[in-house]
Amino acid sequence: MNVTSEPANFYTTLQRRLHWLVIVLLVLQYAMQGLMAEAMAAIDRQETLTFVSFLVTTWHTWSGISIAAIMLWRWQLRRNVVPVGAGKLPPWRSKVVRLHHISLYVVVVVMATSGALHYYLGFEMAGTWHFFTKWLLLGLIGVHIAGALTHISNVDRVFQRMMGSDSLR
Numbered sequence: 543m544n545v546t547s548e549p550a551n552f553y554t555t556l557q558r559r560l561h562w563l564v565i566v567l568l569v570l571q572y573a574m575q576g577l578m579a580e581a582m583a584a585i586d587r588q589e590t591l592t593f594v595s596f597l598v599t600t601w602h603t604w605s606g607i608s609i610a611a612i613m614l615w616r617w618q619l620r621r622n623v624v625p626v627g628a629g630k631l632p633p634w635r636s637k638v639v640r641l642h643h644i645s646l647y648v649v650v651v652v653m654a655t656s657g658a659l660h661y662y663l664g665f666e667m668a669g670t671w672h673f674f675t676k677w678l679l680l681g682l683i684g685v686h687i688a689g690a691l692t693h694i695s696n697v698d699r700v701f702q703r704m705m706g707s708d709s710l711r
């Protein structure tokens with residue numbers, strides 16, 4: 543399909559940038575998970591934190607809160623400016639994609655909330671949720687990337703409208 547005849551069913555530049563930002567921040571959260579667990583173990587042993595552990599805990603907590611805040615912002619943008627996520631798919635597939643996107647929003651927010659409850663309020667059970675949710679989120683992201691890649695050469699432009707460089711807006 544010609545780009546100019548595409549209905550205004552694209553994500554805005556802001557939405558696409560925020561999508562990238564969340565990807566980068568999530569990669570860093572997972573890459574630093576070992577250091578974060580070590581820092582928490584040191585806190586539990588009542589040891590003085592090293593400078594690196596201080597940086598890691600500060601980054602992890604603030605970055606986690608920022609990711610959740612960005613996702614809530616994106617949710618608002620999505621509700622206000624974007625029509626249904628998978629515009630040219632059959633209705634049942636659109637529904638599945640929509641549910642999948644909603645589950646990404648929910649699981650990211652649960653991840654950040656459980657981390658905060660564990661870190662700031664010492665709620666042990668929340669630490670367990672944080673641990674299990676990390677696998678749930680990884681699984682959802684895996685399905686998401688696999689799903690996105692199946693559209694890479696499709697005429698439906700589902701891949702390009704988020705990952706391409708030719709946004710109409």
Ligand code: HEM
Nearest residue numbers: 571572575578579582603606607609653654657658661676
């Ligand atoms: C979407 C945001 C977040 C992601 C993807 C994330 C991811 C992770 C991962 C993968 C781990 C390692 C878990 C393990 O193997 O034990 C971890 C640990 C941890 N996170 Fe997060 N996190 C997020 C937000 C937060 C927030 C907002 C806080 C606190 C304000 C937080 C506090 C913690 C703590 C305290 C640990 C150490 C748990 C322990 O070992 O006792 N996280 N996080």
Ligand code: HEM
Nearest residue numbers: 564565568616620627628643646683687690700701704705
């Ligand atoms: C390299 C990794 C990724 C690729 C290739 C990718 C690709 C895409 C594509 C092509 C879309 C458009 C789908 C449509 O319009 O139906 C999309 C939407 C979306 N992606 Fe990703 N994505 C990636 C990582 C992530 C991550 C890590 C998250 C967050 C956990 C995420 C959350 C979303 C959400 C919520 C939407 C729906 C649009 C919105 O509400 O802003 N994506 N992604």
